[in-house]
Protein backbone atom coordinates (compact mmCIF):
# COMPACT_ATOMS: atom_id res chain seq x y z
CA UNK A 1 0.00 0.00 0.00
CA UNK A 2 2.83 2.41 0.83
CA UNK A 3 4.67 1.72 -2.43
CA UNK A 4 1.43 2.00 -4.40
CA UNK A 5 0.70 5.37 -2.78
CA UNK A 6 4.21 6.67 -3.42
CA UNK A 7 3.93 5.60 -7.06
CA UNK A 8 0.83 7.79 -7.45
CA UNK A 9 2.50 10.98 -6.20
CA UNK A 10 3.27 13.30 -9.09
CA UNK A 11 5.05 16.64 -9.04
CA UNK A 12 2.72 19.52 -9.85
CA UNK A 13 2.39 20.65 -13.46
CA UNK A 14 4.57 23.74 -13.34
CA UNK A 15 3.65 24.69 -16.93
CA UNK A 16 0.45 26.09 -15.36
CA UNK A 17 2.44 28.49 -13.18
CA UNK A 18 2.60 31.41 -15.67
CA UNK A 19 -1.20 31.38 -16.13
CA UNK A 20 -1.73 31.33 -12.36
CA UNK A 21 0.75 34.18 -11.94
CA UNK A 22 -0.97 36.17 -14.71
CA UNK A 23 -4.29 35.81 -12.90
CA UNK A 24 -2.70 36.94 -9.61
CA UNK A 25 -1.19 39.94 -11.38
CA UNK A 26 -4.54 40.76 -13.05
CA UNK A 27 -6.38 41.02 -9.70
CA UNK A 28 -7.25 44.62 -8.86
CA UNK A 29 -4.43 45.39 -6.45
CA UNK A 30 -0.82 46.39 -6.81
CA UNK A 31 1.10 43.42 -8.10
CA UNK A 32 2.51 41.32 -5.26
CA UNK A 33 0.79 43.49 -2.63
CA UNK A 34 -0.76 40.51 -0.88
CA UNK A 35 2.67 39.05 -0.31
CA UNK A 36 2.72 35.48 0.92
CA UNK A 37 -1.03 35.12 0.31
CA UNK A 38 -0.28 35.23 -3.41
CA UNK A 39 2.33 32.50 -3.09
CA UNK A 40 -0.04 30.38 -1.01
CA UNK A 41 -2.82 30.67 -3.58
CA UNK A 42 -0.43 29.84 -6.40
CA UNK A 43 0.90 26.77 -4.66
CA UNK A 44 -2.64 25.62 -3.82
CA UNK A 45 -3.86 26.01 -7.40
CA UNK A 46 -0.83 24.13 -8.73
CA UNK A 47 -1.21 21.38 -6.10
CA UNK A 48 -4.87 20.75 -6.83
CA UNK A 49 -4.83 21.65 -10.52
CA UNK A 50 -8.13 23.41 -9.82
CA UNK A 51 -8.44 26.94 -11.25
CA UNK A 52 -11.39 27.57 -8.89
CA UNK A 53 -9.81 26.50 -5.61
CA UNK A 54 -11.63 26.36 -2.29
CA UNK A 55 -10.70 25.36 1.25
CA UNK A 56 -14.20 25.54 2.65
CA UNK A 57 -14.11 21.88 3.71
CA UNK A 58 -11.26 21.47 6.17
CA UNK A 59 -10.24 18.65 8.47
CA UNK A 60 -7.45 18.25 10.99
CA UNK A 61 -6.30 14.68 11.60
CA UNK A 62 -4.71 14.18 14.99
CA UNK A 63 -2.83 10.95 15.64
CA UNK A 64 -2.09 9.98 19.23
CA UNK A 65 0.48 7.54 20.61
CA UNK A 66 2.91 7.01 23.45
CA UNK A 67 6.67 6.63 23.58
CA UNK A 68 8.78 4.10 25.47
CA UNK A 69 11.62 6.61 25.52
CA UNK A 70 9.85 8.59 28.25
CA UNK A 71 11.44 5.99 30.60
CA UNK A 72 14.65 7.96 30.14
CA UNK A 73 13.08 10.92 31.96
CA UNK A 74 12.97 13.39 29.08
CA UNK A 75 9.58 14.98 29.59
CA UNK A 76 7.74 17.48 31.70
CA UNK A 77 4.86 15.09 32.43
CA UNK A 78 4.27 11.35 32.28
CA UNK A 79 2.53 9.38 29.53
CA UNK A 80 -0.73 9.46 31.51
CA UNK A 81 -1.25 12.91 30.00
CA UNK A 82 -1.65 11.48 26.49
CA UNK A 83 -5.10 9.86 27.09
CA UNK A 84 -6.08 12.77 29.31
CA UNK A 85 -5.45 15.38 26.61
CA UNK A 86 -6.97 13.11 23.95
CA UNK A 87 -10.09 12.87 26.12
CA UNK A 88 -10.24 16.67 26.22
CA UNK A 89 -9.63 16.85 22.49
CA UNK A 90 -12.60 14.70 21.53
CA UNK A 91 -14.80 16.66 23.95
CA UNK A 92 -13.86 19.95 22.23
CA UNK A 93 -11.75 21.25 25.09
CA UNK A 94 -8.09 21.06 24.03
CA UNK A 95 -6.13 23.73 22.17
CA UNK A 96 -6.65 22.17 18.76
CA UNK A 97 -10.35 21.51 19.39
CA UNK A 98 -10.96 25.16 20.21
CA UNK A 99 -8.94 26.46 17.26
CA UNK A 100 -10.43 24.01 14.78
CA UNK A 101 -13.93 25.11 15.81
CA UNK A 102 -12.78 28.72 15.49
CA UNK A 103 -11.68 28.23 11.86
CA UNK A 104 -14.56 25.96 10.86
CA UNK A 105 -12.50 22.81 10.50
CA UNK A 106 -13.54 19.28 11.31
CA UNK A 107 -11.36 17.47 13.82
CA UNK A 108 -10.62 13.76 13.66
CA UNK A 109 -8.66 12.14 16.49
CA UNK A 110 -7.13 8.71 15.89
CA UNK A 111 -5.49 6.39 18.42
CA UNK A 112 -2.57 4.59 16.83
CA UNK A 113 -0.66 3.76 20.01
CA UNK A 114 -1.87 5.24 23.28
CA UNK A 115 -0.50 3.23 26.20
CA UNK A 116 -3.89 2.86 27.87
CA UNK A 117 -7.25 1.29 27.24
CA UNK A 118 -9.12 4.06 25.45
CA UNK A 119 -11.72 1.81 23.84
CA UNK A 120 -14.39 3.59 25.88
CA UNK A 121 -13.70 6.88 24.08
CA UNK A 122 -16.43 6.62 21.48
CA UNK A 123 -15.47 9.76 19.52
CA UNK A 124 -11.91 8.47 19.13
CA UNK A 125 -11.13 6.55 15.96
CA UNK A 126 -9.66 3.24 17.13
CA UNK A 127 -6.65 2.17 15.09
CA UNK A 128 -4.31 1.07 17.86
CA UNK A 129 -1.20 -0.71 16.61
CA UNK A 130 0.65 -1.10 19.90
CA UNK A 131 0.60 0.24 23.44
CA UNK A 132 3.20 2.84 22.52
CA UNK A 133 6.65 2.38 21.04
CA UNK A 134 9.58 0.65 22.69
CA UNK A 135 12.35 2.72 24.23
CA UNK A 136 14.33 3.90 21.20
CA UNK A 137 17.37 4.53 23.39
CA UNK A 138 17.65 0.77 23.88
CA UNK A 139 15.98 -0.93 20.88
CA UNK A 140 14.08 -0.04 17.70
CA UNK A 141 10.98 1.97 18.58
CA UNK A 142 8.86 -0.07 16.15
CA UNK A 143 9.17 -3.20 14.09
CA UNK A 144 9.04 -2.61 10.34
CA UNK A 145 5.58 -4.13 10.38
CA UNK A 146 4.29 -1.77 13.08
CA UNK A 147 5.81 1.20 11.29
CA UNK A 148 4.27 0.20 7.95
CA UNK A 149 0.87 -0.32 9.60
CA UNK A 150 1.04 3.12 11.20
CA UNK A 151 1.91 4.71 7.85
CA UNK A 152 -1.00 2.80 6.31
CA UNK A 153 -3.41 4.29 8.88
CA UNK A 154 -2.28 7.76 7.80
CA UNK A 155 -2.79 6.87 4.13
CA UNK A 156 -6.22 5.48 4.96
CA UNK A 157 -7.23 8.73 6.72
CA UNK A 158 -5.96 10.84 3.80
CA UNK A 159 -8.01 8.74 1.39
CA UNK A 160 -11.06 9.01 3.66
CA UNK A 161 -10.66 12.80 3.74
CA UNK A 162 -10.35 13.00 -0.06
CA UNK A 163 -13.39 10.73 -0.46
CA UNK A 164 -15.35 12.97 1.95
CA UNK A 165 -14.64 16.00 -0.24
CA UNK A 166 -12.18 17.60 2.18
CA UNK A 167 -10.29 20.37 0.37
CA UNK A 168 -7.62 21.17 2.94
CA UNK A 169 -6.14 18.80 5.48
CA UNK A 170 -4.23 19.71 8.64
CA UNK A 171 -1.93 17.59 10.76
CA UNK A 172 -2.09 17.17 14.52
CA UNK A 173 -0.52 14.89 17.10
CA UNK A 174 -0.60 14.09 20.77
CA UNK A 175 1.98 11.94 22.47
CA UNK A 176 3.99 12.78 25.55
CA UNK A 177 7.65 12.40 24.64
CA UNK A 178 7.26 12.87 20.90
CA UNK A 179 9.71 15.75 20.54
CA UNK A 180 12.47 13.21 21.27
CA UNK A 181 11.79 10.95 18.24
CA UNK A 182 11.16 14.09 16.18
CA UNK A 183 14.59 15.48 17.03
CA UNK A 184 16.16 12.08 16.32
CA UNK A 185 14.50 11.99 12.89
CA UNK A 186 15.62 15.51 12.01
CA UNK A 187 19.18 14.83 13.16
CA UNK A 188 19.27 11.63 11.08
CA UNK A 189 17.51 12.79 7.92
CA UNK A 190 18.39 16.45 7.47
CA UNK A 191 21.08 15.53 8.62
CA UNK A 192 22.02 17.81 11.47
CA UNK A 193 23.72 17.65 14.84
CA UNK A 194 21.45 16.42 17.62
CA UNK A 195 22.23 19.54 19.67
CA UNK A 196 20.96 21.85 16.92
CA UNK A 197 17.57 20.16 16.61
CA UNK A 198 16.86 19.28 20.23
CA UNK A 199 14.97 21.59 22.55
CA UNK A 200 12.84 21.53 25.68
CA UNK A 201 9.67 20.21 24.04
CA UNK A 202 6.70 20.69 26.33
CA UNK A 203 9.11 21.74 29.08
CA UNK A 204 12.23 20.57 30.84
CA UNK A 205 13.31 21.57 34.32
CA UNK A 206 16.72 23.02 33.47
CA UNK A 207 19.72 22.98 31.13
CA UNK A 208 20.91 19.73 32.67
CA UNK A 209 17.68 18.02 31.62
CA UNK A 210 18.19 19.29 28.06
CA UNK A 211 21.78 17.97 28.07
CA UNK A 212 20.42 14.59 29.14
CA UNK A 213 17.87 14.62 26.29
CA UNK A 214 20.63 15.42 23.79
CA UNK A 215 22.84 12.65 25.19
CA UNK A 216 20.01 10.07 24.99
CA UNK A 217 19.27 10.97 21.35
CA UNK A 218 22.96 10.90 20.39
CA UNK A 219 23.28 7.48 21.99
CA UNK A 220 20.16 6.24 20.17
CA UNK A 221 21.46 7.41 16.80
CA UNK A 222 24.71 5.53 17.38
CA UNK A 223 22.78 2.42 18.37
CA UNK A 224 20.63 2.56 15.23
CA UNK A 225 23.37 3.82 12.91
CA UNK A 226 22.73 1.17 10.23
CA UNK A 227 19.03 2.00 9.98
CA UNK A 228 19.73 5.69 9.39
CA UNK A 229 20.70 5.15 5.75
CA UNK A 230 17.04 4.67 4.88
CA UNK A 231 14.08 6.97 5.74
CA UNK A 232 11.63 4.13 6.46
CA UNK A 233 14.11 2.27 8.67
CA UNK A 234 14.97 5.52 10.43
CA UNK A 235 11.29 6.08 11.18
CA UNK A 236 10.93 2.54 12.52
CA UNK A 237 14.09 2.76 14.64
CA UNK A 238 13.73 6.21 16.21
CA UNK A 239 10.24 7.44 15.29
CA UNK A 240 6.80 7.07 16.78
CA UNK A 241 3.50 5.52 15.78
CA UNK A 242 1.73 8.89 15.47
CA UNK A 243 4.69 10.31 13.55
CA UNK A 244 4.53 7.38 11.13
CA UNK A 245 0.78 7.91 10.72
CA UNK A 246 1.45 11.58 9.92
CA UNK A 247 4.04 10.52 7.34
CA UNK A 248 1.35 8.33 5.80
CA UNK A 249 -1.13 11.20 5.88
CA UNK A 250 1.30 13.38 3.89
CA UNK A 251 1.94 10.60 1.35
CA UNK A 252 -1.72 9.70 1.00
CA UNK A 253 -2.82 13.32 0.62
CA UNK A 254 -0.14 14.08 -1.97
CA UNK A 255 -1.23 11.02 -3.96
CA UNK A 256 -4.77 12.48 -4.01
CA UNK A 257 -3.56 16.04 -4.71
CA UNK A 258 -5.01 17.15 -1.40
CA UNK A 259 -3.04 20.03 0.19
CA UNK A 260 -1.91 19.50 3.78
CA UNK A 261 -1.00 22.09 6.40
CA UNK A 262 1.87 20.80 8.49
CA UNK A 263 1.67 21.85 12.12
CA UNK A 264 4.83 22.45 14.20
CA UNK A 265 7.99 20.61 15.07
CA UNK A 266 6.67 17.05 15.33
CA UNK A 267 4.61 17.21 12.16
CA UNK A 268 7.63 18.66 10.35
CA UNK A 269 9.67 15.59 11.31
CA UNK A 270 6.91 13.38 9.88
CA UNK A 271 6.80 15.52 6.73
CA UNK A 272 10.56 15.17 6.36
CA UNK A 273 10.26 11.38 6.30
CA UNK A 274 7.52 11.66 3.64
CA UNK A 275 9.70 14.04 1.64
CA UNK A 276 12.66 11.65 1.82
CA UNK A 277 10.38 8.82 0.61
CA UNK A 278 9.07 10.92 -2.28
CA UNK A 279 10.40 14.42 -2.92
CA UNK A 280 7.26 15.39 -4.90
CA UNK A 281 5.31 15.38 -1.62
CA UNK A 282 6.78 18.85 -1.00
CA UNK A 283 4.49 20.37 -3.64
CA UNK A 284 1.42 19.53 -1.55
CA UNK A 285 2.62 20.70 1.87
CA UNK A 286 2.13 24.06 3.58
CA UNK A 287 3.85 24.94 6.86
CA UNK A 288 1.58 26.60 9.36
CA UNK A 289 3.97 28.29 11.75
CA UNK A 290 7.45 28.71 13.04
CA UNK A 291 7.56 26.52 16.13
CA UNK A 292 9.41 27.90 19.13
CA UNK A 293 11.13 24.51 19.44
CA UNK A 294 14.61 25.65 18.35
CA UNK A 295 15.25 22.84 15.85
CA UNK A 296 12.34 23.97 13.71
CA UNK A 297 14.38 26.84 12.29
CA UNK A 298 17.06 24.39 11.17
CA UNK A 299 14.39 22.28 9.49
CA UNK A 300 12.83 25.28 7.72
CA UNK A 301 16.19 26.57 6.56
CA UNK A 302 17.43 23.20 5.29
CA UNK A 303 14.22 22.50 3.39
CA UNK A 304 13.78 26.08 2.22
CA UNK A 305 10.22 26.32 3.55
CA UNK A 306 8.48 29.44 4.73
CA UNK A 307 6.14 28.92 7.70
CA UNK A 308 3.05 31.11 7.49
CA UNK A 309 2.71 32.34 11.08
CA UNK A 310 5.17 33.35 13.75
CA UNK A 311 3.37 33.42 17.08
CA UNK A 312 5.90 31.83 19.43
CA UNK A 313 3.77 28.68 19.56
CA UNK A 314 5.10 25.35 20.80
CA UNK A 315 2.07 23.28 21.69
CA UNK A 316 1.58 20.99 18.73
CA UNK A 317 -1.77 19.12 18.62
CA UNK A 318 -2.53 20.85 15.30
CA UNK A 319 -3.05 24.28 16.86
CA UNK A 320 -0.87 26.08 14.31
CA UNK A 321 -2.32 24.11 11.42
CA UNK A 322 -5.82 25.19 12.44
CA UNK A 323 -4.92 28.88 12.52
CA UNK A 324 -3.02 28.79 9.23
CA UNK A 325 -5.96 27.13 7.48
CA UNK A 326 -7.85 30.40 7.65
CA UNK A 327 -4.96 32.27 6.05
CA UNK A 328 -4.80 29.76 3.21
CA UNK A 329 -8.58 29.95 2.79
CA UNK A 330 -8.36 33.76 2.65
CA UNK A 331 -5.71 33.49 -0.08
CA UNK A 332 -8.06 31.33 -2.16
CA UNK A 333 -10.92 33.79 -1.68
CA UNK A 334 -8.60 36.50 -2.96
CA UNK A 335 -7.80 34.31 -5.97
CA UNK A 336 -11.39 33.47 -6.84
CA UNK A 337 -13.41 36.48 -5.64
CA UNK A 338 -11.36 39.59 -6.37
CA UNK A 339 -12.21 41.25 -9.69
CA UNK A 340 -9.54 41.58 -12.36
CA UNK A 341 -8.26 44.51 -14.36
CA UNK A 342 -9.25 42.72 -17.55
CA UNK A 343 -12.85 42.18 -16.38
CA UNK A 344 -13.10 45.93 -15.88
CA UNK A 345 -11.46 46.48 -19.26
CA UNK A 346 -8.96 48.85 -17.71
CA UNK A 347 -5.31 48.86 -18.49
CA UNK A 348 -3.27 46.83 -16.07
CA UNK A 349 -0.69 49.29 -14.85
CA UNK A 350 0.83 46.71 -12.57
CA UNK A 351 4.33 46.74 -13.90
CA UNK A 352 6.92 44.75 -12.05
CA UNK A 353 9.09 47.90 -12.32
CA UNK A 354 6.71 49.73 -10.01
CA UNK A 355 6.34 46.87 -7.59
CA UNK A 356 9.69 45.18 -7.32
CA UNK A 357 8.56 43.08 -4.36
CA UNK A 358 6.43 41.02 -6.74
CA UNK A 359 9.53 39.60 -8.33
CA UNK A 360 10.41 37.80 -5.11
CA UNK A 361 10.82 34.14 -5.88
CA UNK A 362 8.45 31.63 -4.36
CA UNK A 363 10.57 30.38 -1.51
CA UNK A 364 8.74 27.10 -0.94
Ligand SMILES: Cc1cc2ncn([C@H]3O[C@H](COP(=O)(O)O)[C@@H](O)[C@H]3O)c2cc1C
Nearest residue numbers: 075173174175176177178179201202316317
Ligand atom coordinates in the same frame (compact mmCIF):
# COMPACT_ATOMS: atom_id res chain seq x y z
C1 LIG B 1 -0.45 19.17 29.07
C2 LIG B 1 0.14 18.98 27.70
C3 LIG B 1 -0.67 19.15 26.56
C4 LIG B 1 -0.10 19.01 25.31
N1 LIG B 1 -0.64 19.13 24.10
C5 LIG B 1 0.30 18.92 23.20
N2 LIG B 1 1.46 18.67 23.79
C6 LIG B 1 2.71 18.50 23.06
O1 LIG B 1 3.75 18.09 23.93
C7 LIG B 1 4.17 16.77 23.70
C8 LIG B 1 5.58 16.76 23.20
O2 LIG B 1 6.48 17.33 24.10
P1 LIG B 1 7.48 16.40 24.95
O3 LIG B 1 8.30 15.64 24.00
O4 LIG B 1 8.30 17.36 25.75
O5 LIG B 1 6.63 15.53 25.83
C9 LIG B 1 3.23 16.22 22.65
O6 LIG B 1 2.17 15.54 23.25
C10 LIG B 1 2.77 17.46 21.95
O7 LIG B 1 1.57 17.29 21.26
C11 LIG B 1 1.25 18.71 25.13
C12 LIG B 1 2.06 18.50 26.27
C13 LIG B 1 1.51 18.63 27.55
C14 LIG B 1 2.38 18.40 28.75
Ligand SMILES: O=C(O)c1cccnc1
Nearest residue numbers: 201264265266291315316
Ligand atom coordinates in the same frame (compact mmCIF):
# COMPACT_ATOMS: atom_id res chain seq x y z
O1 LIG C 1 6.00 22.59 17.62
C1 LIG C 1 5.54 21.56 18.08
O2 LIG C 1 4.91 20.74 17.37
C2 LIG C 1 5.75 21.23 19.53
C3 LIG C 1 6.77 21.79 20.27
C4 LIG C 1 6.93 21.44 21.58
C5 LIG C 1 6.08 20.54 22.16
N1 LIG C 1 5.09 20.00 21.45
C6 LIG C 1 4.92 20.33 20.14
